[in-house]
Amino acid sequence: MYIWEDAGWPNQTWQDVIIATPLAAVRHDQGRLIGRMEALGLKLREEAVLQTLTQDVVKTSAIEGEQLDATQVRSSLARRLGIDIGALPPTDRNVEGIVEVMLDATRNYQEPLTAERLFAWHAALFATGRSGMTRIRVGEWRVDSTGPMQVVSGLFGRERVHFAAPPAKQVAAEMDAFLTWFNSPPTTDPVIKAAQAHLWFVTIHPFEDGNGRIARAIADLALARSENSPQRFYSMSAQIRAERTAYYDQLERTQKGATDVTAWILWFLECLGRAIHGADGVLAAVIAKARFWERAGALALSERQIKVLNRLLDGFEGKMTSSKWAVIAKCSQDTANRDIAALLDLGLLRKGDGGGRSTHYEIIA
Template identity: 90%
Template sequence: MYIWEQPDWPRLTWQDGSIAAPLAAVRHDQGRLIGRMEALGFKLREEAVLQTLTQDVVKTSEIEGEQLDATQVRSSLARRLGIDIGALPPTDRNVEGIVEVMLDATRNYQAALTAERLFGWHAALFPTGRSGMTKIIVGDWRDDSTGPMQVVSGPYGREKVHYSAPPAPRVAAEMEAFLAWFNAPLTTDPVVKAALAHFWFVTIHPFEDGNGRIARAIADLALARSEGSSQRFYSMSAQIRTERNAYYDQLERTQKGATDVTSWILWFLDCLGRAIHGADGVLAAVVAKGQFWERAAALALNERQIKVLNRLLDGFEGKMTSSKWAVIAKCSQDTANRDIAALLDLGLLRKGDGGGRSTHYELVL
């Protein structure tokens, strides 16, 4: 029996005594992180938000097996947030869609969550009306015309059903109850409400596709309410991506149990705590970037050098070679070599270990 088949669904319960200590710890860590970020100053705080949101968008899509170009995501976010990061590359429709959803969830966190708002999010995720090659219902609840909504894995003919969602005729009423609860005045801690909202929505699974991404956007909205701020300094989606198997295992176990969801709330709080602690890496990177540009401010750098240095500071994957430099800067190999040589002389770059074809360059931080 699935949880939605229980006679007392959707009256979810939990053991307050079991969650009290981890909840208090997470709330303490939330406040401590926000305090540290507020002390950064406007420009560095702006950069921290941009890095966090970029990570959030990329990782929430990655959980569903969709790989987005992080540079495009950063570009789309910067344009919408009014942050100057230099030349902005064009972005794909699928990137723009998920960016729109995440920004609406976090910047408009005080607005009511309605069916129409969710339909708008869903339409933004699937602008072509298709999931991959498959045509789906977009901007409306599923109708199960292609069969029951199930979460499955395994090869064709040997699939394993992990979960079966409520049948389509129940979805409208289920979502009406969910939205009424979500928009009602708080009767529990808002972080606990974020955990419950994530679980409740993904259990209903109201759309043909995109349910996981929208569930995580709803959780982000609830977490923004818990902090009273639209600025995001940690990424729950990035942490869930790291713990993806445990995430799905915990969902499956809870969905096959009774309406006491203490175990899910505990897992959510632990994961959130690790996400908040993971923001130390973002903080360190932002501070290092700020200090780097303070050193470089008085130096006469050209646009190509600034562009590639920023790519390196933003976490360039792989090793930066002169040929990669030429591609990114859209210049000749000779020009790339001159740009690099100048930065070596200025002490902003150094040669990495290895020579010959393995010659690459690293930032001096």
């Protein structure tokens, strides 16, 4: 029996005595983080928000197996938020779509969540009307024309069904109940409501695809309401991505149980706590970047050098070699070598360990 087949559904219950302490800890950490971020100047706060949202967008897509270009995501976010990060590269439509969804969820967190709003989110995610090579119904509830909605893994013929969603004929009524509850004043802590909303939506699974990304956007909206702030300083999606095996395991256990969701809420709170603590890394990177440019800003650097240095400061994945430098800066190998040599002389770069074909360069922050 799945949770939606339980006689008590959709009324979720939990044991307050078990979640009281982790809930108090998360609420304390939320307040502490917001206080630290508010103490930063506007410029640094904008940079922290930009880094967090970039991480959120990239990781929520990665959970579903879609790899987005972080530079394009950052560019799209900066343009929409009015943050100056220099020349903005063009962005793909799939990047624009998830950025639109995440920004609408967090910037307009006080607006009601409606079916039309969810349809717009879904249409933004699947602007071509396809999921990969498959045509899907976009901006509409699913109809199950090809069979029941199931979450399946494994090879063809040996599939394992992790979850079966309610039949399509029930979706409209299920979503009406969900949206009425979501838009009503909370009768419990708003963070608990975020955990409930994530589970409830992904259990209904109302769309043919994109349910996970939209469920996480709904949770982000609910968390923004819990803080009464559109500014995101931590990424729940990045933390779920890091813990995706535990996430799917806990989700499956909960969806195959009764309506006591204590274990799910406890996992959600603990994951959220780790996400908030992970914001320390964002804060440290933002401050390090600001200090770097305080030191380097007065130096005569080319636009190419500034562009690549910012890529390194923003968390470049992998090792920066001269050939990668040439690609990013869109210059010749000889020009890249001269750019790097000048930065080595200025004490802004150093050679990493290794030599020969393994020669790479690290920023001195």
